[in-house]
Amino acid sequence: EWYTVRVKDLRTGTILPDQIDSVSYGLEWAADNRTLFFTRDNPAHRPDRIFRRALGATAETLVVSEPDSLYFLGLRKTKDRAYLLAQSFSFTTGEVRYLPAAQPTAPWRVLLPRREGTEYSAEHHGGDFLVLTNDGAVNFKVVRLPGANPDRAHWTELVPASDSALIQGMDVFEHHLVLYRRGDAREQIRVLPLAGGANAAAYDVDFPEVVHDYERANNPEFHSRTVRFTYSSPRTPPTVYDYDLITRKRTVR
Numbered sequence: 006e007w008y009t010v011r012v013k014d015l016r017t018g019t020i021l022p023d024q025i026d027s028v029s030y031g032l033e034w035a036a037d038n039r040t041l042f043f044t045r046d047n048p049a050h051r052p053d054r055i056f057r058r059a060l061g062a063t064a065e066t067l068v069v070s071e072p073d074s075l076y077f078l079g080l081r082k083t084k085d086r087a088y089l090l091a092q093s094f095s096f097t098t099g100e101v102r103y104l105p106a107a108q109p110t111a112p113w114r115v116l117l118p119r120r121e122g123t124e125y126s127a128e129h130h131g132g133d134f135l136v137l138t139n140d141g142a143v144n145f146k147v148v149r150l151p152g153a154n155p156d157r158a159h160w161t162e163l164v165p166a167s168d169s170a171l172i173q174g175m176d177v178f179e180h181h182l183v184l185y186r187r188g189d190a191r192e193q194i195r196v197l198p199l200a201g202g203a204n205a206a207a208y209d210v211d212f213p214e215v216v217h218d219y220e221r222a223n224n225p226e227f228h229s230r231t232v233r234f235t236y237s238s239p240r241t242p243p244t245v246y247d248y249d250l251i252t253r254k255r256t257v258r
Contacts, residue, residue, distance in 0.1 A: 010043065012060065023060055031055065031080030033089055035109035042068070042089060042109075044080050052078045055091055057109060069102055069113055082106060083129040084177055084227040090127060099124045103134075116155055128177040130199065135163065135182065137175050142166030147175065147182070164197065174221060179228045181250045185221050192219055194234065196250055210248060214238045233258070 010025040010032060029052045031044030039060045044052045055069035055078065069091045071078040079092040091102040091113060100119035104111060116127055116134060125138035127150075134150040140157075147164035150156070163182070164172070170188025177183075182197040194210040212219075222233040222245070230250050237243040245258040 007046065010041070012041075021060065025058060025065075031078075033080055033082050035089070036086070036106040037109060040109040042080060044078060049074075054078070055080055068104075083127075084225065085129050085179075086227070087129050092126065093119070094124070097122050097124065099126065101125065101127045103127070116150070117157065128175070130177050130179075130182075135175070135177055136160070137172060144168070144170060145172040147172070147184070176221070176224050176232060177227075178224075178230070178232075178250070180230070181232075183224075183232050183250075191215070192217070194219065194232070194248075196232075208253070211253070212236065214240065217241075231256075 007027045012021040012023050029044040029046045033042045045054045047053050053071045057066045057068050071093050075095045076093045089104045093100045101116040102113040104113045123140045127134050127136045132152045136148050139145050146166040148160040149163045150160045170186045174185040184195040186193040197207040198205045217238040220235040231247045246255045
């Protein structure tokens with residue numbers, strides 16, 4: 006599917022004359038609130054290009070291109086709103102390019118060059134990138150890359166690889182890292198505080214039943230102290246919970 010982008014001034018309710026046609030699913034603002042980034046597909050409906058366009062302008066600038074037909078190209082912003090990320094991914098390999106959201110005309114840079122068979126995704130926290138990767142870790146691990154020099158030679162392991170638990174995904178918050186794991190024949194949510202203190206030890210969310218399932222929700226707020234998920238079991242119907250990462254209490258929503 007292709008879409009047409011229109012812009013509405015929420016202060017006045019006015020629809021601006023800007024119109025961008027044939028846009029794919031990716032669409033993000035830069036931090037200046039006047040520059041848009043968006044994706045476009047090739048004729049096979051594979052998203053393969055990212056363009057930049059400023060409000061009031063008609064010219065578009067191609068800023069990222071993915072020529073390999075085995076890869077799809079996604080566009081999103083880090084949860085802390087500091088960077089735009091362009092994620093190239095195939096079934097077995099990934100690569101991320103990044104751009105400071107406050108510098109929309111700056112060049113995009115590759116976070117970690119692609120290597121066949123190595124998958125990774127990234128988030129930003131403080132001055133670092135947190136990367137979930139299977140590089141040397143069949144069940145994935147989390148590494149921290151310094152924002153000033155983000156390469157493999159300078160990364161440190163934040164969550165080492167495990168032989169018994171697969172990390173299926175992660176959510177990064179201001180004070181916590183949440184890992185969605187599968188191990189010991191059950192699904193787990195592990196919480197790692199990202200600041201020191203008496204309660205800085207990692208812990209697992211306590212589910213009331215041994216046999217259970219959960220679905221992670223969209224948790225877009227970086228400064229939130231709660232994580233939302235849907236819990237179910239053979240005895241419990243699907244139930245949406247907000248889990249407080251500090252008090253460790255669940256609230257039904």
